[in-house]
Amino acid sequence: MARRRLHEVLSGRRLTRLEYEHALPVLQGQMLDAQFELRQEAARAVLLIVSGIPAAGRSEVVNEVLGWLDPKFVTVQGFKTCSDAERERPPMWRFWRVLPPRGRLAILHGGWYQDLLQQALEHEGSAKQLGARLQRPVERIVQLERMLAQDGFTVAKVHLHVSPETQRKRLEKLRAEKTTRWRVTAEDRRMCRRYREVERALEHCLDATDHPSAPWLLVDGTDAQHRALEVGRRLLQALQAATPVAAVARTAGARPGRRPSLVRKSASQAAPAATASEQQYDRELERLQGRLALLSRRKRFAQHAVVAVFEGMDAAGKGGAIRRITAALDARQFHVVPISAPSPEELARPYLGRFWSQLPPRGNYTIFDRSWYGRVLVERVRRLTPTRDWRRAYDEIVEFERQLDEHGVVVVKFWLAVSREEQLERFNERDRNPLKRFKVDPEDWANRKHWDAYRRAAQDMIARTDTRHARWTVVPADDKRQARLQVLRTLGDRIEAALD
């Protein structure tokens, strides 16, 4: 058996900052396009599985790549020890539960490979016996991946590797810092001590599950920028494979010379010509994100959870503000839930049901991009719900949020207040920019005609649902940057208050 050896992947390839900064914007643009097309066509779905030896940078890569995407249509799943419900069912049950619907992308930390590797590591005996022991688990995986491929699910699998020296150094560095110590588990340390054994087991697992429907990409995890671009490119390829050629060509042709970046710029990435106020913004953004990151890792945070609600007129900047939050968090710690018209199945149940079902477990965030307040906004204004029903929703919502509060969930609600003029400006800008044109749909122009009715509805909403346990924060949003900073500041304050 001509098995690939993992150490061969350690090419020592490093990127200069210049190379990275040159490559990234193009890749980002293509990824956003491809993600948009994926969603539009809704014919296929993409699964990205990120595996790796401990300290090879799995979480970092996922967080980085996630920052380049529209987080509204991505879910990130980690798999810790099985829950009661999972233990009761066959092993693959928990993975079936998280398969994304067509049109979406899901990123799985380790995915179904975590259990496989565990089994390989627990094995004591010959390589041949190991092969026999893993036969069925491998069969299950290959069968699932083949079925997914045939069903229109593109499965991209990347595995990150580093040398034993790099691994040891990184784990030591993480353990040395108080804020990062929690990230090094006993399991990591055990695996570090048994590096060669782990490497052999990984090689076995990777080799056994490398098949044409879902081949492995092995990536050198030594250089942070190199590995991020490699994983990003593999994901781009998967996203493009998942959309018909015609669609990809269509957007490719539409690409303009200059692409407005939709992602967080860290201070170091900022263009050299940044103005003083831009630099100030970047610094403040980074500070607030850092604070949020630390708060979310405090021990007491594990006793709470966060539900953040974003409401506001179209083009108020909800998506941009949400991306500034998620960039600060661990990808396994949050879900962004975009809310649009309910499905028939959702309509068959009480309207709060679909929000209840999305509540985060302790230690996690759920961020709602629009929310249950649709009941007293769009459903009221566009007369989708009888008056008596949306009227009673105020009390129902207050009670709902009160129950969250009683359970220790921090409920933070933002109304991004954009002016009518600024909205028009943004619509027009989007219309002019082929890459943003998809962000405005005819419905948005229709909603604009109901501006005054929406404003009235929003005022009533805030007046009736601004309670001690779930305050509204009205954020002036004509200045995007100030709005984002205020959102991050408020969120941090509210979490801090809850933890103290």
Next chain:
Amino acid sequence: MARRRLHEVLSGRRLTRLEYEHALPVLQGQMLDAQFELRQEAARAVLLIVSGIPAAGRSEVVNEVLGWLDPKFVTVQGFKTCSDAERERPPMWRFWRVLPPRGRLAILHGGWYQDLLQQALEHEGSAKQLGARLQRPVERIVQLERMLAQDGFTVAKVHLHVSPETQRKRLEKLRAEKTTRWRVTAEDRRMCRRYREVERALEHCLDATDHPSAPWLLVDGTDAQHRALEVGRRLLQALQAATPVAAVARTAGARPGRRPSLVRKSASQAAPAATASEQQYDRELERLQGRLALLSRRKRFAQHAVVAVFEGMDAAGKGGAIRRITAALDARQFHVVPISAPSPEELARPYLGRFWSQLPPRGNYTIFDRSWYGRVLVERVRRLTPTRDWRRAYDEIVEFERQLDEHGVVVVKFWLAVSREEQLERFNERDRNPLKRFKVDPEDWANRKHWDAYRRAAQDMIARTDTRHARWTVVPADDKRQARLQVLRTLGDRIEAALD
């Protein structure tokens, strides 16, 4: 506060067999009609909450009433201790998850009252302090029930009561028998010793949550027949309240003089004019159901689970056979899942997903009335799926069932083989009988035209998916009784083999 005292409900009312046998068929007929209308209108849903002091007959009543309904469209939920996922969320989360969609009926054992009663019992202090302590839990409940009522969910709440003597006698009797001892928990015995305290706490809880949107019905649980009819009548009322008056009137007018019973007749209930063969059938049915009941309560059964699949031409008798199984089981132990055309959300995911999501936890049954085999039956015959997709489904199904088997799930698959002539006879009989007419829809006649194609598809299906770990049993179904007996016999044999 003019509180009702629970002991006042103990009227000592008993029914003679004659009274019961006179009342039951009429009630059953009305309930089936009302349930059918509920489903057709799909405008409202019904929740029946069954509460009671220990040994008042809660489970017995639920099982009894369930036997009068079409179990395909009813779910029964018990609430044991919280799972991990439930503990992570606010207390009402687990109830929101089980709310039925419009058109359905859900029966909740204890429902949200179990926790409330628990809190009341744990309280040590004055009645006034108890009131303060329960204020928020009561508010949550009343608010939920009021919202449900306004949203078109009829909530029927019944509470069963018995005297301390009856309670003690029943618990002693259950403990004396090996096969029923498991039913008496330490909690039951503790509550039995504290009868008066429990009674006071119950009175407090019932009183606090008795409101016009969802009033309590207090029922004397002393006589089994009396309590079953009382609960059945309350449920009928709820079902009828949930359907527009016109619809109820329509079926009421259509009712014929003699109503064919759709439910299990126990030997004692059989009409005196039963023939020898009928009596023999009844005896054998009861024996096989008893055996299944005992098997399902064996200690080792808790390490397994059962997935039963029913396939067959229209009118082959799938529903009737399923009802004979469920009549033998505890209502909290099984779910019947009727499978029809997939929803858009289900179509957006791999087709096996909706079956994976219904797998039972250990110690439970899931009974599929039609199943994943639709992929290679109706989807093949009616050309709903491309050939390459249904062709590969054979292997995917074999792998799926193998994973169930590996996890200790007993997979039992029945093909009920009815002849073309018998099917026609049954269609015609249903057409003649206004109460059964709803069971034949135009689609059934269309399917009949494809008889030969279905037969070929069924033959291929059985040939390709009859595996060691998931055998098919072909049941000649022209004789309904023999078919039901064979189903029960096979199911019992398969479970017994798995447990030994």
